[in-house]
Amino acid sequence: MTTSTADAPHEPDRMPSSEEEAAAEKSEKRLDESGKERAVAASYEEMARRGVDQKGEGRIEQVRTDSTPGA
16 A cells, blocks of 8 residues: 555744744634634535535546456
């Protein structure tokens, strides 16, 4: 069994700068205060559900490669 890149252990190439940390904390605080965090989470869940049910153009079909005829 091969390991995909996504399953491989990884670490960030660098730690965030103090400016990046401050911006992230400020953004998180604004989301908490506005209540938008719940809306974003709900939207994410809805898009994930729709993606599972997607059919048609843009959908990559998984092709079976069984060696048994008629399988």
